[in-house]
Amino acid sequence: MSPALLNQLALTQIPNIGPVQAKLLLQQYNVEEIFQAKKTSLEKIEGIGTVRAAAIAGFKDFSAAEKEISFIEKYRITPLFITDPAYPRRLLNCYDSPTLLFYKGEADLNTRKILAVIGTRNHTDYAKQVTEKLVKELSDHAITIVSGLAYGIDAIAHKAALKNNLPTIGVLAHGLDQIYPPEHSGLAKDMLKLGGGLLTEFSSHSKPDKHNFPSRNRIVAGMSDASIVIETGIKGGSMITAELANGYNKDVFAVPGRVTDHKSTGCNYLIKSNKAILLTEASEIVEILGWVEKNKPGPKKQKELFIELSANEKIIVTILKEKEPVHIDEIKQISGLSSSGIAEAILNLELQNAILSLPGKLYQLT
Secondary structure, rough: OHHHHHHHHHHHHOOOOOOOHHHHOOOOHHHHHHHHOOHHOOOOOOHHHHHHHHHHHHOOOHHHHHHHHHHHHHOEEEEOOOOOOOOHHHHHHHOOOOEEEEEEEEOOOOOEEEEEEOOOOOHHHHHHHHHHHHHHHHHHHHHHEEEEEOOOOHHHHHHHHHOOOOEEEEEEOOOOOOOHHHHHHHHHHHHOOOOOEEEOOOOOOOOOOHHHHHHHHHHHOOOOOOOEEEEOOOOOOOHHHHHHHHHOOOEEEEOOOOOOOOHHHHHHHHHHHHOOOOOOOOHHHHHHHHOOOOOOOOOOOOOOOOOOOHHHHHHHHHHHHHOOEEEHHHHHHHHHHOOHHHHOOOHHHHHHHOOEEEEEEEEEOO
């Protein structure tokens, strides 16, 4: 039994310690040290306080964590702690990113292009046709499709991805010991069989309770480059996901519907309030996110920069030489620079025509 995994699991089981508080603790200690820290030291951490410090210092029952490890080993689940290199790195930019994830599958959670496709459970034929059309059009761009394995648009998006040989990941609002709704068990098996995956922050025996779904939705929004809302009313899970994506500074696309159609009121509202980009075809997504493939003969050769660069500018240029385009959030994560330092360096590089700003907060060398 891995002592590190035991402590990681236990950290998620301490009363009143959620993802935000776990991050605060991990800024001060490694996970093993948290359970050895004194209450007086813990309560001095801003955001922890006396009650949470007492809960941490008094936590002694590791039996549930031990049982979860047995489940993980038996069913070959991959646990992904927030410090794990395989943890979805896009989630790291979200203030409430899950402390620990459970993953079953082969799809790369950090692949270059990930899109969330979401919508109502009670969809129209129009929404079904649009979903299938968009996913088919995206099949030429090696995109991974993420959704929630729910009835309606979620299931249609997963099935369309499989039909077009795209990996697809279902994010669950319960543990990996079950599939909800149970009617989608066959679909889940097909997703795993064809190179997709199932992801959740909930341990085994966690039921698909109502309050779990907004938590699930934040993972869908946070792990994706952008979210596509196909069809939704003014309330519901898709609207929650869209709002979360906006809060994470992610692009949101929405398919417009007839003004008389109640099931399109959510999409129309998102577009009208500038919370989503009006979407009619897949090429718009590819262009706005900077995923247009450039046909160039032979291997790409990076041009040399014959200009004087500051230390911060050199760091950003080095990042862009390794991979491009790169999102501003990823530049911040890799560089370790402050937001103001990055903004100043990027502005200077743009003024010197060294880098190019693309739609979707992406950057590449000129």
